[in-house]
Amino acid sequence: MEKAIEIRGVEKRFGQRLVLRDVSFAVPRGSVFGFVGPNGAGKTTAIRIILGLLRPDSGSVSVLGLDSQQQPIALRRLVGYVAEESNFYPWMRIDELMGFHASFYPRWDEARARELLETFNLHPRTRVRELSKGMRTQLGLTLALAHRPELLVLDEPTSGLDPVWRRRFLQALAREATASGATVFFSTHILSDVERIADWIAIIHQGSLRVVRPLDDLKYNQRVIRVVFQGSPPADLLAAPGIKAVERDGQGYLITVEDNFDAIYQSLQKAPHFVLEQVEQDLENIFLDYTGEKGDGNA
Amino acid sequence: MLKLIGKELREQRWTIVIGVALFSAVGILTALSYGMLIRHGENVAQFLPPGLAEQFAILLEDYTYYVWSQWHPKNLLQMGVILALILSAPAIAGEVNRGTIKYLNSLPISPGAIILGKAAAGSAVLTATVWISTMALLIAGSAAYPGLNWARLLAATALTNVGLLAVYALGLVFSALGSDPVKAGVLAAAVLLVWSAAGLHAGTAFLSPFWHMKGAGLFAGEGSFPWGSLLLLAALAAAAFLAAGRILARRQL
Numbered sequence: 001m002e003k004a005i006e007i008r009g010v011e012k013r014f015g016q017r018l019v020l021r022d023v024s025f026a027v028p029r030g031s032v033f034g035f036v037g038p039n040g041a042g043k044t045t046a047i048r049i050i051l052g053l054l055r056p057d058s059g060s061v062s063v064l065g066l067d068s069q070q071q072p073i074a075l076r077r078l079v080g081y082v083a084e085e086s087n088f089y090p091w092m093r094i095d096e097l098m099g100f101h102a103s104f105y106p107r108w109d110e111a112r113a114r115e116l117l118e119t120f121n122l123h124p125r126t127r128v129r130e131l132s133k134g135m136r137t138q139l140g141l142t143l144a145l146a147h148r149p150e151l152l153v154l155d156e157p158t159s160g161l162d163p164v165w166r167r168r169f170l171q172a173l174a175r176e177a178t179a180s181g182a183t184v185f186f187s188t189h190i191l192s193d194v195e196r197i198a199d200w201i202a203i204i205h206q207g208s209l210r211v212v213r214p215l216d217d218l219k220y221n222q223r224v225i226r227v228v229f230q231g232s233p234p235a236d237l238l239a240a241p242g243i244k245a246v247e248r249d250g251q252g253y254l255i256t257v258e259d260n261f262d263a264i265y266q267s268l269q270k271a272p273h274f275v276l277e278q279v280e281q282d283l284e285n286i287f288l289d290y291t292g293e294k295g296d297g298n299a
Numbered sequence: 300m301l302k303l304i305g306k307e308l309r310e311q312r313w314t315i316v317i318g319v320a321l322f323s324a325v326g327i328l329t330a331l332s333y334g335m336l337i338r339h340g341e342n343v344a345q346f347l348p349p350g351l352a353e354q355f356a357i358l359l360e361d362y363t364y365y366v367w368s369q370w371h372p373k374n375l376l377q378m379g380v381i382l383a384l385i386l387s388a389p390a391i392a393g394e395v396n397r398g399t400i401k402y403l404n405s406l407p408i409s410p411g412a413i414i415l416g417k418a419a420a421g422s423a424v425l426t427a428t429v430w431i432s433t434m435a436l437l438i439a440g441s442a443a444y445p446g447l448n449w450a451r452l453l454a455a456t457a458l459t460n461v462g463l464l465a466v467y468a469l470g471l472v473f474s475a476l477g478s479d480p481v482k483a484g485v486l487a488a489a490v491l492l493v494w495s496a497a498g499l500h501a502g503t504a505f506l507s508p509f510w511h512m513k514g515a516g517l518f519a520g521e522g523s524f525p526w527g528s529l530l531l532l533a534a535l536a537a538a539a540f541l542a543a544g545r546i547l548a549r550r551q552l
Binding site for chain 1: 300302305306310376397399400402404407551
């Protein structure tokens with residue numbers, strides 16, 4: 001697997017607070033990678049480290065084959081970045097901002113920039129201060145895409161957008177990512193965004209990475225089985241590899257599986273049982289399961 | 300880099316216009332005030348104690364000396380310090396305060412290059428204001444009274460200019476340290492005020508940057524150009540610019 005981003009053992013502390021603890025994962029090239037976690041999980045810190053804007057206390061980050069701490073400028077030339085807050089100069093007109101932005105990117109494509117502005121219905125003569133939050137996010141995406149980046153990094157791009165703007169933004173992002181073939185790495189706490197466009201997912205909670213897998217693989221393997229055995233459960237069955245948790249549920253058991261689902265299910269089928277069924281798991285349940293917040297009702 | 304300098308100049312365009320207009324007006328008034336003192340000199344001198352009256356007479360004897368004494372160590376230096384701090388204090392702290400530093404930092408540009416761009420724009424504004432207003436003073440002075448020694452006054456302007464760049468650079472250090480432009484300006488001004496106290500005593504005057512900025516050596520003794528002062532002020536400016544760059548790089552904004 002060719003990697004667009006590789007993070008190895010990254011830790012970051014702000015004062016006494018450990019914000020990232022031994023975070024390691026890789027983002028495959030060409031993937032749309034959803035980096036999911038509740039607010040304060042460490043997503044923005046991780047993204048800032050990836051872009052070389054923050055120094056990790058330990059560990060290393062490689063982006064498109066470049067060391068993010070040693071070659072941050074070269075790296076940022078290849079990456080399109082959309083921040084959570086679009087802090088552009090409010091007094092600039094869109095065309096002025098584009099001219100300013102373009103001067104830092106040797107691969108800037110003016111025709112593509114104009115095309116993207118048209119797609120988003122953004123008028124070049126409008127001042128940044130006159131744009132709504134949704135329009136600013138779209139302007140951010142325009143600036144990030146117009147220099148034809150190999151990697152697009154978006155930090156909570158849909159946060160604070162209403163459903164209409166969110167849908168519009170995600171559609172544009174998916175379309176542009178597909179057309180350009182760029183790797184997309186985006187953080188969010190909105191699970192429907194991930195389900196809509198991501199093909200990989202990483203869940204981070206309290207600075208620790210809980211899972212990294214292809215989304216379909218996670219949804220297929222991360223399931224709950226409810227089983228009521230005839231008599232005692234067979235020895236070792238409930239400790240099979242891939243079983244994440246086992247809970248008593250009246251006469252039966254609720255078995256949370258995170259891997260090897262087919263093998264585990266077949267083993268359970270062979271054991272004498274009264275009831276054997278799969279409990280429906282959506283992404284929200286999976287997320288709550290990994291963040292240990294199940295039962296709170298909050299994602 | 301050029302676009303960054305262009306952005307800075309655009310943001311400071313009103314400071315440039317107001318600064319040049321104000322400095323030039325004060326420069327012209329300084330040059331023309333000589334005539335008024337010549338006309339009323341005797342009336343003024345009779346109210347002065349003997350020591351001061353002597354100095355007043357010396358001042359009126361040489362127009363070049365008069366212009367220098369009223370412009371370089373007084374108006375230009377004092378207004379220049381205020382302008383330097385007005386330009387430098389918001390340079391980084393203002394970007395942090397508005398949140399735009401996050402956008403600027405996310406671009407493929409190093410913190411050192413950001414400081415360089417800002418320093419280039421700020422220095423250009425400061426230098427243009429100093430020289431345009433001094434030229435206005437010299438033209439007005441030469442038109443009104445003959446015999447003005449341009450060479451000496453221009454040499455003194457070079458010293459004051461480099462000194463003001465050092466003041467600007469010091470302001471930039473405080474700007475890179477904080478997120479409040481007003482605090483950055485006040486702190487830089489406080490440091491300069493304490494530093495200037497060295498100039499109150501003849502034995503320690505050389506420790507004050509303002510003493511070096513005045514170019515008094517040009518008008519005393521043989522009147523040679525104080526290269527030592529120029530190099531010292533230039534080194535001070537360079538060191539402060541470097542420090543500002545390092546501080547910004549370490550801040551991880």
